[in-house]
Amino acid sequence: MLRDRPRWWTELLLIVIVYGAYSCARLLARGDVNTAIDNGLAILHLERSLWLNAEHPLNELFTQEAWLGVPSSFAYASLHYLVTPAVLVWLFRRRPLHYRLMRTWLLASTLLGLVGFTLMPTSPPRLLDPSYGFVDSMAQYSGYGWWSGEASAPSGMGDFTNQYAAMPSLHVGWSLWCGVAMWHYGRRSTLLRVLALGYPLTTMLVVMGTANHYFMDAVAGVLVMTAGLLLARPLLGLSHRLQTRFGLARPTPGTEHDSLQVARGGRQSVPAPRGRHPAGREPSGHNGSAQPRELAPPS
Template sequence: MIRIRRRSDGLPVVWIEVVMIIGFYYTYTATRAVADGSVGDALAVGWDLLRIQTDLHLDVELGLNHWLQGIPVLAVASCYYYATFHFIVTPATLVWLYRRRPGHYLRARWTILCATVISLVGFILLPTAPPRLLPGAGFVDTMASFHGWGWWGGGSSAAPRGLAGLANQFAAMPSLHCAWALWCGWYVASLAHRRWVRTLGVVYPGTTAFVVIATANHYVLDAVAGWLVLGLGALLAVVVTRLARQQCRHDGHADLVGSPSEPTRPESASEPEPEPAGAVSAGLGQPTAQCRSSGREGR
Protein backbone atom coordinates (compact mmCIF):
# COMPACT_ATOMS: atom_id res chain seq x y z
CA MET A 1 0.00 0.00 0.00
CA ILE A 2 1.14 3.55 -0.73
CA ARG A 3 1.76 5.70 2.30
CA ILE A 4 0.70 9.32 2.07
CA ARG A 5 1.29 10.35 5.71
CA ARG A 6 3.95 9.78 8.32
CA ARG A 7 2.61 7.81 11.22
CA SER A 8 4.69 9.71 13.78
CA ASP A 9 3.02 13.09 13.31
CA GLY A 10 0.47 12.81 10.50
CA LEU A 11 2.37 15.06 8.08
CA PRO A 12 2.33 14.15 4.38
CA VAL A 13 5.34 12.14 3.26
CA VAL A 14 7.99 14.06 1.34
CA TRP A 15 7.09 12.74 -2.11
CA ILE A 16 3.55 14.10 -1.77
CA GLU A 17 4.94 17.58 -1.18
CA VAL A 18 7.39 17.28 -4.07
CA VAL A 19 4.60 16.28 -6.46
CA MET A 20 2.55 19.26 -5.31
CA ILE A 21 5.43 21.69 -5.89
CA ILE A 22 6.10 20.30 -9.38
CA GLY A 23 2.40 20.56 -10.21
CA PHE A 24 2.32 24.21 -9.20
CA TYR A 25 5.44 24.98 -11.21
CA TYR A 26 3.87 23.66 -14.40
CA THR A 27 0.61 25.41 -13.61
CA TYR A 28 2.51 28.68 -13.35
CA THR A 29 4.29 27.97 -16.63
CA ALA A 30 0.92 27.37 -18.32
CA THR A 31 -0.15 30.92 -17.49
CA ARG A 32 2.38 32.18 -20.04
CA ALA A 33 0.21 30.99 -22.92
CA VAL A 34 -2.69 33.08 -21.65
CA ALA A 35 -0.55 36.14 -20.96
CA ASP A 36 1.16 36.10 -24.35
CA GLY A 37 -2.21 36.57 -26.00
CA SER A 38 -2.94 39.71 -23.95
CA VAL A 39 0.12 41.89 -24.54
CA GLY A 40 -1.95 44.98 -25.28
CA ASP A 41 -4.07 44.51 -22.18
CA ALA A 42 -0.99 43.86 -20.03
CA LEU A 43 0.64 47.09 -21.19
CA ALA A 44 -2.57 49.04 -20.61
CA VAL A 45 -2.81 47.73 -17.03
CA GLY A 46 0.82 48.73 -16.43
CA TRP A 47 0.18 52.29 -17.54
CA ASP A 48 -2.97 52.42 -15.43
CA LEU A 49 -1.01 51.36 -12.35
CA LEU A 50 1.54 54.09 -12.96
CA ARG A 51 -1.22 56.69 -13.24
CA ILE A 52 -2.91 55.46 -10.06
CA GLN A 53 0.37 55.53 -8.15
CA THR A 54 1.09 59.05 -9.40
CA ASP A 55 -2.27 60.18 -8.04
CA LEU A 56 -1.47 58.47 -4.72
CA HIS A 57 2.11 59.85 -4.67
CA LEU A 58 3.48 56.29 -4.67
CA ASP A 59 5.34 56.54 -7.98
CA VAL A 60 8.82 55.85 -6.61
CA GLU A 61 9.75 53.11 -9.09
CA LEU A 62 11.50 55.28 -11.69
CA GLY A 63 13.63 57.15 -9.13
CA LEU A 64 14.70 53.94 -7.40
CA ASN A 65 15.41 52.28 -10.72
CA HIS A 66 17.73 55.05 -11.94
CA TRP A 67 19.40 55.33 -8.53
CA LEU A 68 20.16 51.61 -8.49
CA GLN A 69 21.44 51.71 -12.05
CA GLY A 70 24.02 54.28 -10.96
CA ILE A 71 25.54 51.93 -8.36
CA PRO A 72 26.73 48.88 -10.36
CA VAL A 73 27.89 46.87 -7.34
CA LEU A 74 24.50 47.19 -5.64
CA ALA A 75 22.70 46.63 -8.95
CA VAL A 76 24.52 43.35 -9.59
CA ALA A 77 23.88 42.24 -6.01
CA SER A 78 20.17 43.04 -6.49
CA CYS A 79 20.12 41.03 -9.72
CA TYR A 80 21.55 37.99 -7.95
CA TYR A 81 19.11 38.51 -5.10
CA TYR A 82 16.13 38.66 -7.49
CA ALA A 83 17.25 35.65 -9.52
CA THR A 84 18.21 33.46 -6.55
CA PHE A 85 16.62 34.12 -3.17
CA HIS A 86 13.02 33.66 -4.30
CA PHE A 87 13.82 30.12 -5.46
CA ILE A 88 16.02 29.13 -2.50
CA VAL A 89 14.64 30.78 0.64
CA THR A 90 11.02 29.71 0.07
CA PRO A 91 11.62 25.95 -0.35
CA ALA A 92 14.28 26.09 2.38
CA THR A 93 11.70 27.58 4.76
CA LEU A 94 9.21 24.86 3.81
CA VAL A 95 11.79 22.15 4.51
CA TRP A 96 12.74 23.77 7.82
CA LEU A 97 9.11 23.92 8.94
CA TYR A 98 8.53 20.32 7.86
CA ARG A 99 11.56 19.02 9.75
CA ARG A 100 11.86 21.36 12.75
CA ARG A 101 8.42 22.89 13.28
CA PRO A 102 5.99 20.16 12.18
CA GLY A 103 3.24 21.53 14.42
CA HIS A 104 3.13 24.66 12.23
CA TYR A 105 3.80 23.07 8.86
CA LEU A 106 0.31 22.27 7.58
CA ARG A 107 -1.15 25.71 8.19
CA ALA A 108 1.99 27.35 6.76
CA ARG A 109 1.81 25.13 3.68
CA TRP A 110 -1.88 25.82 3.15
CA THR A 111 -1.23 29.55 3.52
CA ILE A 112 1.37 29.72 0.76
CA LEU A 113 -0.61 27.27 -1.35
CA CYS A 114 -3.79 29.34 -1.23
CA ALA A 115 -1.89 32.59 -1.82
CA THR A 116 -0.16 31.11 -4.85
CA VAL A 117 -3.42 29.83 -6.35
CA ILE A 118 -5.00 33.26 -5.95
CA SER A 119 -1.96 34.85 -7.58
CA LEU A 120 -2.09 32.45 -10.53
CA VAL A 121 -5.73 33.38 -11.08
CA GLY A 122 -4.68 37.03 -10.97
CA PHE A 123 -1.99 36.44 -13.61
CA ILE A 124 -4.61 34.92 -15.92
CA LEU A 125 -7.41 37.44 -15.33
CA LEU A 126 -5.21 40.54 -15.06
CA PRO A 127 -1.96 40.15 -17.02
CA THR A 128 0.22 43.13 -16.11
CA ALA A 129 3.36 44.37 -17.81
CA PRO A 130 6.11 45.23 -15.30
CA PRO A 131 7.68 48.71 -15.45
CA ARG A 132 10.69 47.44 -17.43
CA LEU A 133 8.41 46.47 -20.33
CA LEU A 134 6.55 49.77 -20.64
CA PRO A 135 7.81 51.44 -23.83
CA GLY A 136 8.85 55.04 -23.37
CA ALA A 137 8.38 55.06 -19.60
CA GLY A 138 12.09 55.58 -18.96
CA PHE A 139 12.73 52.42 -16.94
CA VAL A 140 15.94 50.43 -17.26
CA ASP A 141 15.69 46.64 -17.16
CA THR A 142 18.38 46.14 -14.52
CA MET A 143 18.55 42.39 -15.04
CA ALA A 144 19.05 42.81 -18.79
CA SER A 145 21.53 45.64 -18.27
CA PHE A 146 23.78 43.44 -16.11
CA HIS A 147 23.06 40.07 -17.72
CA GLY A 148 26.75 39.66 -18.50
CA TRP A 149 27.40 39.25 -14.76
CA GLY A 150 25.10 36.28 -14.23
CA TRP A 151 23.41 33.27 -15.77
CA TRP A 152 20.21 35.06 -16.74
CA GLY A 153 19.60 36.19 -20.30
CA GLY A 154 19.16 39.73 -21.54
CA GLY A 155 15.66 39.22 -22.93
CA SER A 156 13.81 37.80 -19.94
CA SER A 157 14.35 39.00 -16.42
CA ALA A 158 15.69 36.25 -14.11
CA ALA A 159 15.18 33.46 -16.65
CA PRO A 160 18.37 31.50 -17.44
CA ARG A 161 19.80 31.99 -20.91
CA GLY A 162 17.80 30.07 -23.50
CA LEU A 163 14.83 29.55 -21.18
CA ALA A 164 13.03 32.85 -21.66
CA GLY A 165 10.08 30.98 -23.15
CA LEU A 166 9.32 29.42 -19.75
CA ALA A 167 8.85 32.75 -17.98
CA ASN A 168 5.56 34.63 -17.77
CA GLN A 169 6.62 38.19 -18.55
CA PHE A 170 3.25 39.61 -17.51
CA ALA A 171 2.92 38.09 -14.03
CA ALA A 172 3.50 41.37 -12.20
CA MET A 173 0.21 41.73 -10.30
CA PRO A 174 0.25 40.55 -7.56
CA SER A 175 3.92 40.08 -6.70
CA LEU A 176 4.62 36.48 -5.73
CA HIS A 177 8.14 37.56 -4.81
CA CYS A 178 6.71 39.83 -2.12
CA ALA A 179 4.02 37.39 -1.01
CA TRP A 180 6.44 34.50 -0.58
CA ALA A 181 9.04 36.72 1.08
CA LEU A 182 6.54 37.92 3.69
CA TRP A 183 5.46 34.31 4.29
CA CYS A 184 9.08 33.26 4.85
CA GLY A 185 9.82 36.28 7.00
CA TRP A 186 6.80 35.79 9.23
CA TYR A 187 7.54 32.16 10.07
CA VAL A 188 11.28 32.63 10.46
CA ALA A 189 10.87 35.73 12.65
CA SER A 190 8.24 34.10 14.86
CA LEU A 191 9.58 30.54 15.15
CA ALA A 192 13.38 30.64 14.86
CA HIS A 193 15.35 30.31 18.11
CA ARG A 194 18.40 32.38 17.23
CA ARG A 195 18.02 36.15 17.38
CA TRP A 196 20.09 36.80 14.25
CA VAL A 197 17.92 34.38 12.28
CA ARG A 198 14.76 36.11 13.51
CA THR A 199 16.31 39.44 12.47
CA LEU A 200 16.85 38.09 8.96
CA GLY A 201 13.19 37.08 8.92
CA VAL A 202 12.17 40.65 9.74
CA VAL A 203 14.47 42.20 7.13
CA TYR A 204 13.79 39.77 4.27
CA PRO A 205 10.31 40.98 3.14
CA GLY A 206 11.33 44.63 3.02
CA THR A 207 14.57 43.88 1.18
CA THR A 208 12.68 41.82 -1.37
CA ALA A 209 10.18 44.63 -1.95
CA PHE A 210 13.04 47.07 -2.55
CA VAL A 211 14.79 44.74 -5.01
CA VAL A 212 11.75 43.90 -7.14
CA ILE A 213 10.75 47.58 -7.38
CA ALA A 214 14.23 49.04 -7.96
CA THR A 215 15.01 46.51 -10.71
CA ALA A 216 11.79 47.59 -12.50
CA ASN A 217 10.18 44.18 -12.16
CA HIS A 218 7.24 45.32 -10.03
CA TYR A 219 5.19 48.35 -9.03
CA VAL A 220 4.59 49.38 -5.43
CA LEU A 221 0.97 48.27 -5.80
CA ASP A 222 2.18 44.83 -6.93
CA ALA A 223 3.97 44.43 -3.61
CA VAL A 224 0.96 45.62 -1.64
CA ALA A 225 -1.30 43.25 -3.60
CA GLY A 226 1.09 40.38 -2.89
CA TRP A 227 0.94 41.04 0.85
CA LEU A 228 -2.87 41.26 0.75
CA VAL A 229 -3.08 38.00 -1.17
CA LEU A 230 -0.89 36.34 1.47
CA GLY A 231 -3.26 37.60 4.16
CA LEU A 232 -6.21 36.12 2.28
CA GLY A 233 -4.27 32.87 1.90
CA ALA A 234 -3.70 32.81 5.67
CA LEU A 235 -7.44 33.22 6.29
CA LEU A 236 -8.24 30.40 3.89
CA ALA A 237 -5.63 28.22 5.60
CA VAL A 238 -7.42 28.77 8.92
CA VAL A 239 -10.69 27.66 7.31
CA VAL A 240 -9.09 24.55 5.82
CA THR A 241 -7.45 23.45 9.08
CA ARG A 242 -10.64 24.12 11.06
CA LEU A 243 -12.64 22.02 8.62
CA ALA A 244 -10.09 19.24 9.13
CA ARG A 245 -10.62 19.42 12.90
CA GLN A 246 -14.38 19.34 12.46
CA GLN A 247 -14.03 16.24 10.30
CA CYS A 248 -11.93 14.68 13.04
CA ARG A 249 -14.66 15.34 15.60
CA HIS A 250 -17.23 13.88 13.21
CA ASP A 251 -15.09 10.75 12.87
CA GLY A 252 -14.88 10.36 16.63
CA HIS A 253 -11.37 11.65 17.25
CA ALA A 254 -12.22 14.72 19.33
CA ASP A 255 -9.70 13.67 21.97
CA LEU A 256 -6.90 14.00 19.46
CA VAL A 257 -8.21 17.29 18.10
CA GLY A 258 -8.02 18.84 21.52
CA SER A 259 -4.55 17.52 22.31
CA PRO A 260 -1.94 20.13 23.30
CA SER A 261 0.44 21.50 20.73
CA GLU A 262 3.63 19.59 20.11
CA PRO A 263 6.56 21.51 21.60
CA THR A 264 8.87 22.84 18.93
CA ARG A 265 12.01 20.83 18.46
CA PRO A 266 15.42 22.30 19.24
CA GLU A 267 17.45 23.26 16.20
CA SER A 268 19.75 20.33 16.88
CA ALA A 269 16.98 17.77 17.25
CA SER A 270 17.23 14.71 15.09
CA GLU A 271 14.57 13.36 12.79
CA PRO A 272 11.91 10.98 14.13
CA GLU A 273 12.62 7.30 13.94
CA PRO A 274 11.64 5.64 10.62
CA GLU A 275 8.05 4.50 10.39
CA PRO A 276 7.24 0.89 11.11
CA ALA A 277 6.41 -1.28 8.14
CA GLY A 278 2.71 -1.22 8.94
CA ALA A 279 2.35 2.54 8.64
CA VAL A 280 -0.84 4.18 7.45
CA SER A 281 -1.77 3.46 3.87
CA ALA A 282 -3.45 5.74 1.35
CA GLY A 283 -6.94 6.79 2.39
CA LEU A 284 -7.35 4.04 5.00
CA GLY A 285 -6.81 4.14 8.74
CA GLN A 286 -5.28 7.63 8.68
CA PRO A 287 -7.78 9.77 10.66
CA THR A 288 -5.74 9.39 13.84
CA ALA A 289 -2.54 10.78 12.35
CA GLN A 290 -4.42 13.40 10.34
CA CYS A 291 -6.36 14.60 13.36
CA ARG A 292 -3.30 14.69 15.56
CA SER A 293 -1.55 17.01 13.13
CA SER A 294 -4.66 19.10 12.50
CA GLY A 295 -5.16 19.53 16.21
CA ARG A 296 -1.70 20.99 16.61
CA GLU A 297 -2.26 23.32 13.69
CA GLY A 298 -5.25 24.90 15.33
CA ARG A 299 -3.51 25.72 18.57
Protein backbone atom coordinates in the same frame (compact mmCIF):
# COMPACT_ATOMS: atom_id res chain seq x y z
CA MET B 1 -2.74 6.55 10.65
CA LEU B 2 -1.40 10.04 10.12
CA ARG B 3 1.94 10.97 11.61
CA ASP B 4 3.16 14.25 13.07
CA ARG B 5 5.41 14.72 10.05
CA PRO B 6 4.06 13.80 6.59
CA ARG B 7 6.06 11.56 4.30
CA TRP B 8 8.70 13.59 2.47
CA TRP B 9 8.02 12.01 -0.90
CA THR B 10 4.27 12.75 -0.81
CA GLU B 11 5.00 16.35 0.10
CA LEU B 12 7.56 16.68 -2.67
CA LEU B 13 5.12 15.17 -5.18
CA LEU B 14 2.33 17.52 -4.04
CA ILE B 15 4.51 20.61 -4.33
CA VAL B 16 5.90 19.58 -7.72
CA ILE B 17 2.41 18.92 -9.11
CA VAL B 18 0.97 22.19 -7.80
CA TYR B 19 3.94 24.28 -8.91
CA GLY B 20 4.02 22.56 -12.31
CA ALA B 21 0.33 23.25 -12.85
CA TYR B 22 0.84 26.81 -11.67
CA SER B 23 3.75 27.37 -14.08
CA CYS B 24 1.85 25.94 -17.06
CA ALA B 25 -1.27 27.95 -16.27
CA ARG B 26 0.89 31.05 -15.82
CA LEU B 27 2.20 30.64 -19.36
CA LEU B 28 -1.32 30.20 -20.71
CA ALA B 29 -2.40 33.38 -18.93
CA ARG B 30 -0.12 35.66 -20.92
CA GLY B 31 -3.05 37.64 -22.22
CA ASP B 32 -2.98 40.48 -24.70
CA VAL B 33 0.21 42.56 -24.63
CA ASN B 34 -1.64 45.81 -25.29
CA THR B 35 -3.97 45.09 -22.37
CA ALA B 36 -0.98 44.33 -20.15
CA ILE B 37 0.66 47.64 -21.13
CA ASP B 38 -2.57 49.54 -20.49
CA ASN B 39 -2.87 47.93 -17.05
CA GLY B 40 0.73 48.79 -16.25
CA LEU B 41 0.21 52.42 -17.24
CA ALA B 42 -3.00 52.58 -15.20
CA ILE B 43 -1.09 51.43 -12.11
CA LEU B 44 1.69 53.94 -12.79
CA HIS B 45 -0.78 56.80 -13.15
CA LEU B 46 -2.62 55.74 -9.99
CA GLU B 47 0.61 55.72 -8.02
CA ARG B 48 1.58 59.15 -9.30
CA SER B 49 -1.81 60.53 -8.29
CA LEU B 50 -1.17 59.16 -4.78
CA TRP B 51 2.45 60.43 -4.70
CA LEU B 52 3.73 56.84 -4.60
CA ASN B 53 6.58 57.04 -7.07
CA ALA B 54 9.24 54.88 -5.41
CA GLU B 55 10.07 52.92 -8.57
CA HIS B 56 11.77 55.73 -10.47
CA PRO B 57 14.37 56.81 -7.88
CA LEU B 58 15.13 53.19 -6.96
CA ASN B 59 15.51 52.16 -10.58
CA GLU B 60 17.74 55.13 -11.29
CA LEU B 61 19.91 54.27 -8.29
CA PHE B 62 20.21 50.58 -9.25
CA THR B 63 21.11 51.34 -12.86
CA GLN B 64 23.71 53.98 -11.97
CA GLU B 65 25.35 52.12 -9.10
CA ALA B 66 26.56 48.66 -10.17
CA TRP B 67 27.44 47.73 -6.59
CA LEU B 68 23.70 47.83 -5.91
CA GLY B 69 22.38 46.75 -9.29
CA VAL B 70 24.44 43.59 -9.72
CA PRO B 71 23.65 41.93 -6.35
CA SER B 72 20.03 43.01 -6.72
CA SER B 73 19.86 41.26 -10.09
CA PHE B 74 21.30 38.11 -8.55
CA ALA B 75 18.81 38.35 -5.69
CA TYR B 76 15.83 38.76 -8.02
CA ALA B 77 16.93 35.89 -10.24
CA SER B 78 17.70 33.36 -7.50
CA LEU B 79 16.50 33.96 -3.93
CA HIS B 80 12.86 33.51 -4.89
CA TYR B 81 13.66 29.89 -5.82
CA LEU B 82 16.16 29.13 -3.04
CA VAL B 83 14.96 30.68 0.20
CA THR B 84 11.34 29.54 -0.01
CA PRO B 85 12.17 25.81 -0.50
CA ALA B 86 14.81 26.08 2.24
CA VAL B 87 12.24 27.44 4.70
CA LEU B 88 9.79 24.71 3.68
CA VAL B 89 12.38 22.01 4.39
CA TRP B 90 13.26 23.65 7.72
CA LEU B 91 9.60 23.67 8.76
CA PHE B 92 9.19 20.06 7.63
CA ARG B 93 12.12 18.90 9.73
CA ARG B 94 11.94 21.19 12.77
CA ARG B 95 8.27 22.22 13.07
CA PRO B 96 6.22 19.20 11.91
CA LEU B 97 3.09 20.20 13.86
CA HIS B 98 2.94 23.52 11.99
CA TYR B 99 4.33 22.44 8.62
CA ARG B 100 1.01 21.48 7.04
CA LEU B 101 -0.60 24.81 7.88
CA MET B 102 2.34 26.79 6.48
CA ARG B 103 2.52 24.64 3.35
CA THR B 104 -1.21 25.02 2.75
CA TRP B 105 -0.91 28.78 3.22
CA LEU B 106 1.89 29.00 0.64
CA LEU B 107 0.12 26.86 -1.97
CA ALA B 108 -3.24 28.61 -1.55
CA SER B 109 -1.64 32.03 -1.93
CA THR B 110 0.30 30.95 -4.99
CA LEU B 111 -2.88 29.76 -6.71
CA LEU B 112 -4.60 33.03 -5.79
CA GLY B 113 -1.70 34.84 -7.44
CA LEU B 114 -2.40 32.89 -10.61
CA VAL B 115 -5.94 34.28 -10.57
CA GLY B 116 -4.45 37.76 -10.48
CA PHE B 117 -2.14 37.04 -13.42
CA THR B 118 -5.11 35.74 -15.42
CA LEU B 119 -7.57 38.52 -14.65
CA MET B 120 -5.07 41.36 -14.84
CA PRO B 121 -2.06 40.79 -17.10
CA THR B 122 0.29 43.67 -16.32
CA SER B 123 3.38 44.99 -18.00
CA PRO B 124 6.24 45.54 -15.54
CA PRO B 125 7.88 48.99 -15.61
CA ARG B 126 10.92 47.70 -17.54
CA LEU B 127 8.73 46.73 -20.52
CA LEU B 128 7.05 50.11 -20.84
CA ASP B 129 8.14 52.58 -23.49
CA PRO B 130 11.53 54.10 -22.52
CA SER B 131 9.89 57.53 -22.47
CA TYR B 132 8.41 56.61 -19.07
CA GLY B 133 11.93 56.65 -17.63
CA PHE B 134 12.54 53.04 -16.62
CA VAL B 135 15.69 51.05 -17.41
CA ASP B 136 15.77 47.25 -17.42
CA SER B 137 18.58 46.72 -14.91
CA MET B 138 18.37 42.94 -15.31
CA ALA B 139 19.23 43.35 -19.00
CA GLN B 140 21.87 45.97 -18.17
CA TYR B 141 23.70 43.57 -15.83
CA SER B 142 22.94 40.34 -17.70
CA GLY B 143 26.62 39.89 -18.47
CA TYR B 144 27.24 39.19 -14.79
CA GLY B 145 24.77 36.31 -14.53
CA TRP B 146 22.80 33.61 -16.30
CA TRP B 147 19.73 35.70 -17.02
CA SER B 148 19.02 37.80 -20.09
CA GLY B 149 16.75 40.72 -20.79
CA GLU B 150 13.69 38.55 -20.13
CA ALA B 151 13.35 38.93 -16.36
CA SER B 152 14.94 36.17 -14.30
CA ALA B 153 14.63 33.48 -16.97
CA PRO B 154 17.95 31.94 -18.03
CA SER B 155 19.32 33.26 -21.29
CA GLY B 156 17.48 31.74 -24.24
CA MET B 157 14.49 30.58 -22.17
CA GLY B 158 12.36 33.71 -22.34
CA ASP B 159 9.57 31.81 -24.08
CA PHE B 160 9.12 29.68 -20.95
CA THR B 161 8.14 32.59 -18.73
CA ASN B 162 5.29 35.07 -18.63
CA GLN B 163 6.83 38.51 -18.45
CA TYR B 164 3.41 40.14 -18.02
CA ALA B 165 2.61 38.37 -14.75
CA ALA B 166 3.52 41.34 -12.58
CA MET B 167 0.31 41.75 -10.58
CA PRO B 168 0.55 40.58 -7.81
CA SER B 169 4.22 40.25 -6.93
CA LEU B 170 4.79 36.74 -5.59
CA HIS B 171 8.44 37.62 -5.07
CA VAL B 172 7.18 39.90 -2.31
CA GLY B 173 4.45 37.47 -1.27
CA TRP B 174 6.74 34.47 -0.88
CA SER B 175 9.35 36.55 0.95
CA LEU B 176 6.66 37.68 3.39
CA TRP B 177 5.71 34.03 3.97
CA CYS B 178 9.36 33.21 4.69
CA GLY B 179 9.59 36.16 7.07
CA VAL B 180 6.53 35.08 9.04
CA ALA B 181 7.83 31.50 9.27
CA MET B 182 11.26 32.59 10.53
CA TRP B 183 9.83 35.10 13.01
CA HIS B 184 7.08 32.88 14.42
CA TYR B 185 8.91 29.55 14.55
CA GLY B 186 12.50 30.69 15.05
CA ARG B 187 12.37 30.38 18.86
CA ARG B 188 13.40 34.02 19.38
CA SER B 189 16.68 33.60 17.50
CA THR B 190 18.12 37.07 16.94
CA LEU B 191 19.55 36.11 13.56
CA LEU B 192 16.24 34.68 12.34
CA ARG B 193 14.39 37.74 13.60
CA VAL B 194 16.72 40.00 11.60
CA LEU B 195 16.30 37.83 8.50
CA ALA B 196 12.55 37.69 9.02
CA LEU B 197 12.33 41.47 8.81
CA GLY B 198 15.13 42.11 6.35
CA TYR B 199 14.29 39.58 3.66
CA PRO B 200 10.77 40.86 2.76
CA LEU B 201 11.85 44.50 2.94
CA THR B 202 14.91 43.87 0.78
CA THR B 203 12.82 41.92 -1.72
CA MET B 204 10.38 44.83 -2.03
CA LEU B 205 13.24 47.22 -2.80
CA VAL B 206 14.79 44.79 -5.28
CA VAL B 207 11.63 44.16 -7.32
CA MET B 208 11.06 47.91 -7.70
CA GLY B 209 14.70 48.85 -8.23
CA THR B 210 15.11 46.31 -11.02
CA ALA B 211 11.90 47.67 -12.64
CA ASN B 212 10.18 44.30 -12.44
CA HIS B 213 7.28 45.47 -10.28
CA TYR B 214 5.35 48.54 -9.21
CA PHE B 215 4.79 49.41 -5.58
CA MET B 216 1.13 48.41 -6.01
CA ASP B 217 2.26 44.96 -7.19
CA ALA B 218 4.06 44.54 -3.88
CA VAL B 219 0.97 45.64 -1.96
CA ALA B 220 -1.12 43.17 -3.94
CA GLY B 221 1.38 40.42 -3.07
CA VAL B 222 0.84 41.15 0.63
CA LEU B 223 -2.94 41.08 0.16
CA VAL B 224 -2.78 37.75 -1.67
CA MET B 225 -0.75 36.24 1.15
CA THR B 226 -3.26 37.56 3.67
CA ALA B 227 -6.13 35.96 1.77
CA GLY B 228 -4.18 32.70 1.51
CA LEU B 229 -3.64 32.68 5.27
CA LEU B 230 -7.36 33.12 5.87
CA LEU B 231 -8.07 30.15 3.59
CA ALA B 232 -5.32 27.90 4.94
CA ARG B 233 -7.05 26.63 8.08
CA PRO B 234 -10.39 25.85 6.38
CA LEU B 235 -8.56 24.07 3.55
CA LEU B 236 -6.46 22.09 6.02
CA GLY B 237 -9.57 21.08 7.96
CA LEU B 238 -11.36 20.07 4.74
CA SER B 239 -8.39 17.96 3.66
CA HIS B 240 -8.30 16.24 7.04
CA ARG B 241 -12.03 15.44 6.95
CA LEU B 242 -11.83 14.07 3.41
CA GLN B 243 -8.89 11.83 4.29
CA THR B 244 -10.72 10.52 7.34
CA ARG B 245 -13.96 9.95 5.43
CA PHE B 246 -12.28 7.93 2.70
CA GLY B 247 -10.24 5.90 5.16
CA LEU B 248 -6.91 7.44 4.22
CA ALA B 249 -6.25 8.52 7.78
CA ARG B 250 -7.40 7.70 11.28
CA PRO B 251 -6.51 10.45 13.71
CA THR B 252 -5.22 9.24 17.04
CA PRO B 253 -4.33 11.20 20.18
CA GLY B 254 -0.92 12.80 20.03
CA THR B 255 -0.60 12.68 16.24
CA GLU B 256 -2.17 14.60 13.41
CA HIS B 257 -5.37 15.21 15.36
CA ASP B 258 -3.41 17.39 17.77
CA SER B 259 -1.62 19.02 14.84
CA LEU B 260 -4.94 19.97 13.30
CA GLN B 261 -6.14 21.42 16.61
CA VAL B 262 -2.98 23.55 16.78
CA ALA B 263 -3.48 24.64 13.16
CA ARG B 264 -7.05 25.67 14.00
CA GLY B 265 -5.79 27.68 16.95
CA GLY B 266 -7.28 25.24 19.44
CA ARG B 267 -5.77 23.56 22.48
CA GLN B 268 -3.49 20.58 22.47
CA SER B 269 -3.79 17.74 24.98
CA VAL B 270 -0.62 16.41 26.55
CA PRO B 271 -0.24 13.98 29.44
CA ALA B 272 0.36 15.39 32.93
CA PRO B 273 3.60 14.34 34.66
CA ARG B 274 3.32 11.01 36.47
CA GLY B 275 2.46 11.31 40.12
CA ARG B 276 1.11 14.85 39.87
CA HIS B 277 -2.35 16.19 39.15
CA PRO B 278 -3.37 19.75 38.25
CA ALA B 279 -5.98 19.81 40.99
CA GLY B 280 -3.67 18.33 43.61
CA ARG B 281 -5.40 14.90 43.57
CA GLU B 282 -3.81 11.60 42.80
CA PRO B 283 -4.20 10.55 39.15
CA SER B 284 -6.68 7.85 38.28
CA GLY B 285 -6.87 5.38 35.45
CA HIS B 286 -5.37 2.07 34.51
CA ASN B 287 -1.94 1.33 35.90
CA GLY B 288 -1.95 4.60 37.79
CA SER B 289 -1.40 6.66 34.66
CA ALA B 290 -2.13 10.35 34.78
CA GLN B 291 -5.16 11.81 33.08
CA PRO B 292 -4.43 14.19 30.19
CA ARG B 293 -4.52 17.89 30.87
CA GLU B 294 -5.04 20.81 28.53
CA LEU B 295 -2.28 23.21 27.63
CA ALA B 296 -2.35 26.16 25.30
CA PRO B 297 -0.49 25.38 22.05
CA PRO B 298 3.07 26.63 21.68
CA SER B 299 3.45 29.98 20.02
